Amino acid sequence: MKNKILLCIADGVGDRPCESLGFKTPLQYAKTPHLDKLAKDGQSGIMDLHKAGTPVGTDLGHLILFGYSIKDYPGRGPLEAFGENVELVTGDVAFRCNFATIDENGNVKDRRAGRIREGTTELANALNGMQIDDVTVIFKEATEHRAVLVLRGKGLSDAITDTDPKIEGVPVKKPKATNDCDEAIKTAKVLAEVQKKAIEILSAHPLNKERESQGLLPANCILTRGAGSMPDIKKITERLKFKACCIAAESTVIGVARLAGFSTVYDPAFTGNIDTNIDKKSDAAVKALKENDFVVLHFKATDLMGHDNNPEGKVKAVEKFDALVGLALEKIEKEDLGNVIVALAADHSTPCERREHSGDPVPVVISGKNIRNDDVEKFDEVSSAKGALCRMQGSDFCNTLYDYLEVTKKEGN
């Protein structure tokens, strides 16, 4: 493979004109010499991740950027599981969980078990491996009070309601099948049994006894939500035969990357915010390029500023992303990595004025000395639309990158 690709993703970077920026978008307003250089040396375009006018989540946006389609979307549970390094197989049903505290009447006293941080590994281990009929339970702690539950066995379904009541002072909800199929009914029954046994096991656990003796809330119950079934999809890296790595702070992106078969690099210095350590992050990208064909460098703060309706903050975040890309380019230059094609993209727009994801297209660039060179000289929502890539769908953009790796299949003869 003679080309390597570095794909730099600025989460939610697409925006709309902001009054406080003189009706420019943050990308138009910010000083972005490195992003603009890439645009100048390559081809630009705008991209609809799924479909023009359809906002997508960070999870689906990245799923598409990595080579999947909306049909492959497994729901939050499985993505969370991959984020926690639980490898799912087709048919597994996964749930996002909280450790919680119930009182003697079975009412939820604290949905986060006093925001428990210590000992969740032992508690999770006590639940992991439980067997309910022919279904095996995989249970793994995540950050703080969060955890992942996976049911593995034949004939399961994700058509299951959440058991998390979302409020406190009420009982845990009973899991219900949302359709009449045998699979959903079986899964609801198994999940109810898992939750019952979990209360028994957790209530008796020495760690919880100790918490109570210290006046802390015991993590004596689990609440579930976001049931999702692992679809019959292959890792894209196995299907197309290439090596990929994702450098990111956010567990959602990490989960999607693992589902796609990418290795992941995480360091506590990657904060997922504007204070993320771009020196370490760019180092990680260059190191990953030595060992992989395709490296994703993810940057989160742009999205956060959009959700906060903070145009000035988004300008700063864009400039930090520009600095991150600039550092990576500088370090790549010093290494003998062969031909590295650098691409810029986003997973969706998060316009400040909307404080949420929107269906506005995002700007994209593909840049390198063997890439067609158009006359766009700036990376922003409007300039990029004049480029040689024109307007494309997310799957086309991803497929195009993989074609530069020469791993897509030729059709016909």
Add this chain to the structure above:
Amino acid sequence: MKNKILLCIADGVGDRPCESLGFKTPLQYAKTPHLDKLAKDGQSGIMDLHKAGTPVGTDLGHLILFGYSIKDYPGRGPLEAFGENVELVTGDVAFRCNFATIDENGNVKDRRAGRIREGTTELANALNGMQIDDVTVIFKEATEHRAVLVLRGKGLSDAITDTDPKIEGVPVKKPKATNDCDEAIKTAKVLAEVQKKAIEILSAHPLNKERESQGLLPANCILTRGAGSMPDIKKITERLKFKACCIAAESTVIGVARLAGFSTVYDPAFTGNIDTNIDKKSDAAVKALKENDFVVLHFKATDLMGHDNNPEGKVKAVEKFDALVGLALEKIEKEDLGNVIVALAADHSTPCERREHSGDPVPVVISGKNIRNDDVEKFDEVSSAKGALCRMQGSDFCNTLYDYLEVTKKEGN
């Protein structure tokens, strides 16, 4: 029908920046006054034949340009059959064949029967019309040692392995069904019987006896590959009711054109390379425009130069294509043909640096006095992307041309 269309196809013309051309593409580097004039007088765009980033073969690329989709792709066997003027009907299973030589132990001595050139018509006739149960055998010689085998009958399948062992000194492979369906099992059995009978008939053929007496290798066996089943598709010329003609040297393009219901014009002076006779070819195009609504003028050398990684050669090929188009335009001008819309396209990109087809889009132009006129003034991968056609799929481009012929169906009322 008030418009006629001349579609000029430069095979594999799309490329990427070439270092030896100062990082221009061959199309950007070459002097192409006639192609540029068409761009100036019409609307430009870029086209993904099937999907952005997915390379297509010459056969599928032309199938799409003529109005079909990837679902209609019948495989190599049927296209080869059409190339040899064997008209297939739905359900036929066709194979590419070699006449070959086997020794007394049944091992392949020469996969090409000493590159036999003479007498293959008689040998093919001896096999043609063979009946195995309810299956009729159609057998036709092609160039040199090549031939086409068609099995016609009910309940046949193309899920059949190649019998060509690809190497010499080993036995002919037995045809095997690649699935458990009755159709595939039946077809494998019939093919085995055809091959057995072919050995009997060919071994006893006077022409082979004579070859042996002259010390030449006898063509005493057939090897098959590329099984393909004729899909249930109608000739596009019949479906949309127009008359079309294709002027080409390459048998693949000729085969696809015949499948689509186009008449074809071939002359030994059309070489399929840079020395093709553009005077004769442009004459043929103008003559065909008198008798047809839609004429395809195909030029091959651009693709060959890409496969050879010869940027300078590709520049020359592009300039020859420009001269061919120029001659055609000049001759059309002198005739009273009504309004002739001239379109430029390619079946795929063949970047020199890749030496293979790629998924990069190709430039297209549609030009004529009744065609929207944008401000693009040059025909190349980057300039064309700024045109009024924007970025389109192959099926959209083809459908657009057929709409100018006023043969596409209005939907709704």
